[in-house]
Amino acid sequence: MLSRIADSMYWMSRYLERAGGTARLMEINLLYLIEAEEDMGEEDKWRPLLRISSVEDFYADLYGDPAITSSRVLQFFSGERGYPNSIRNSLRLFRENARVARDRISKEMWEAVNELWLAVNDRLRSPLTPERAGSFFGWLRGEVARFYGITSGTMMRGEPYSFYQLGIHLERADMTARTLDVKYHIILPDLAMVGSALDYYQWAALLKSLSGFEAFRRKYHAGFRPLDVEEFVVFEEDFPHSIAFAVERMGRSLATIGLDNKERTAAAFAALQATLASRSAETVFSDGLHEFMAVFLLQLEAFHGALAEDFFQ
Numbered sequence: 001m002l003s004r005i006a007d008s009m010y011w012m013s014r015y016l017e018r019a020g021g022t023a024r025l026m027e028i029n030l031l032y033l034i035e036a037e038e039d040m041g042e043e044d045k046w047r048p049l050l051r052i053s054s055v056e057d058f059y060a061d062l063y064g065d066p067a068i069t070s071s072r073v074l075q076f077f078s079g080e081r082g083y084p085n086s087i088r089n090s091l092r093l094f095r096e097n098a099r100v101a102r103d104r105i106s107k108e109m110w111e112a113v114n115e116l117w118l119a120v121n122d123r124l125r126s127p128l129t130p131e132r133a134g135s136f137f138g139w140l141r142g143e144v145a146r147f148y149g150i151t152s153g154t155m156m157r158g159e160p161y162s163f164y165q166l167g168i169h170l171e172r173a174d175m176t177a178r179t180l181d182v183k184y185h186i187i188l189p190d191l192a193m194v195g196s197a198l199d200y201y202q203w204a205a206l207l208k209s210l211s212g213f214e215a216f217r218r219k220y221h222a223g224f225r226p227l228d229v230e231e232f233v234v235f236e237e238d239f240p241h242s243i244a245f246a247v248e249r250m251g252r253s254l255a256t257i258g259l260d261n262k263e264r265t266a267a268a269f270a271a272l273q274a275t276l277a278s279r280s281a282e283t284v285f286s287d288g289l290h291e292f293m294a295v296f297l298l299q300l301e302a303f304h305g306a307l308a309e310d311f312f313q
Helices: 003-035 042-052 056-063 070-078 087-100 107-123 130-154 159-187 197-209 213-219 226-235 243-257 263-277 281-287 289-312
Strands: none
Touching (some): 003 042, 003 087, 056 070, 070 087, 159 197, 159 243, 213 226, 226 243, 243 263, 263 289
16 A cells, blocks of 8 residues: 555544544533633633643744633634644545545545535634534534444455554544543642542543543442543543553554564554553552653654654655
8 A cells, every 4th residue: 555545544534533532622621611610710711721732832823912712712723724733624634635545435435524524614614602612512523423433334444444543543542641631730720629529520521521421330330539530541441532442453453554674663552552551540640640641642652753654754
């Protein structure tokens, strides 16, 4: 398979998953705003989300001043043409990469690609207001899931499909790690509130944003203990949005693609596996969840760099 086709399959799925993941992050913050303290300023409610996404300086440069408002942040993450990772730009690049790999995807997939792009482009012609933001993000997550279903039922298996799956699960691992950071740096910054009713509500909101609320309740019956949620979201190998699940599926894709003479990619992926294998929910909590996520995200970035060098360049 040509390297440009492999690259397009990989990025097609990454951009789609990124759009869905951004919608999840925004949903978490919108849920948080409902329960937030009334004396919190608008800036305090949105600035941490910019920091988690590492775009605070970019945001200020783009708009010419650092003022943070709900309407501006919603526009920035949803429809801002000047922000490369906005939902609109992610889905535009999703379509462009699908076009490059047109002969490797099914007719049904290509039709769904165009339907999704046209619908999102139409919905974001006007700025996204807080009143309709929640329904938009929920709708988009449903459309992303629908596309995955179409792909699963119509696309031939093989190397193109493996690169497609690799992109999904690498992006999903990245976004799940960042979502956990949102919980710790945005949703409940005050340790005095651990165990409170608000804490309980927000752990539930986090699980719902990852489509894992019902699955978590079936496995755990002692409420929403932070340790249990962290174990489920990081280490549960049967939960599709957990980090462990994503890394395992990345390994499956690499096995199909083959790593002969791809030492850099093999070593970078082995480092990811070792990081998860050497930790448990208890050790991650005692050493610091944020610190663990920082290491994991750096390793994920290194793996992407190795993959690009070995397969795409």
